[in-house]
Amino acid sequence: MSKFKIVTGRSNPEFAARVAKAAGTGLGKVAIRNFSDGEIWVKYEENIRGEDVFIVQSTPPPAENLFELLMLIDAARRASAKRITAVIPYFGYARQDRKDQPRVAITAKLVANLIAEAGADRVITMDLHAPQIQGFFDIPFDHLYSSAVLTRQFRKLELKNLMIASPDVGGLKLARAYAKRLGAGLVFIDKRRPRPNVAEVMNIVGEIQGKNILVIDDLIDTGGTFTNAVKALKDNGAENVYGACTHPVLSGQAHELLEQSPIEQLIVTDTLPLRLQSPKIVVKSVAKLFAEAIMRIHGNQSISKLFDTD
Secondary structure, three states: OOOEEEEEOOOHHHHHHHHHHHHHOEEEEEEEEOOOOOOOEEEEOOOOOOOEEEEOOOOOOOOOOHHHHHHHHHOOOOOOOOOOEEEEOOOOOOOOOOOOOOOOOOOOHHHHHHHHOOOOOOOEEEOOOOOHHHOOOOOEEEEEEOOOHHHHHHHHOOOOOOEEEOOOHHHHHHOOOOOOHOOOOEEEEEEEEEOEEEEEEEEEEEOOOOOOOEEEEEEEEOOOHHHHHHHHHHHHHOOOOEEEEEEOOOOOOOOHHHHHHHOOOOEOOOOOOOOOOOOOOEEOEEEEEEEEHHHHHHOOOOOHHOOOOO
């Protein structure tokens, strides 16, 4: 089999190291530093000519994380890499996926254009905030699902009278998929948002009295939507409330809100590094899933097996 390299930027190097280890290799040597004014400089410190290069880099704010990814792609292309795959565990700017009001940018499409124009041949990511973003790319795109890891974790808890809850209508499809896999019922919360990053819980649709509830979301940012949902479920008769999300953005007062909420446990993945630790938060790694995808893509094998959670 021909050679492949896994390299990383600075957004989540610990995760990249876990991916490389699971793939049976180490991280390639890359130098990244900033000039005095903040300008970024990158260099591959080993030969990658003719190699299959996988660049692991999540793209949360600040924008330097995205720009590092673009520079690593560009440098690999100019170093004559055979194929360049952008491995983006957390695809930032995915929430701006449509023109929902006048004079706004469709930033998800802009980022897709930038990645392809920089020279990426393929993209791997996990649990996009809006799955249709895959259609913004004109290069091969592989969309992994954390449910392959998270459903196994919740089966271990052996929760009785389990219901799966979506904190809003937009997450109903994801919640339905978990409900099917876990053999659970489904509820959702009718939410009204008076302004960005502020959520107001209105109505709960479904029977929750005396039930154990698992609230599913793809990401938690400020925590307002999520913790309001947890409180509303408890106030309306739920027995115990658990949570799961793929991307723990957890900005602003999110940690304080989670600590004050009546949630029993929140299980997240390691696509992003946790800003703060909490006894309520349990991290499950998806590094092996990404490593398996990388090895299968390198060997020109199907990755559809990775979508099976059973």
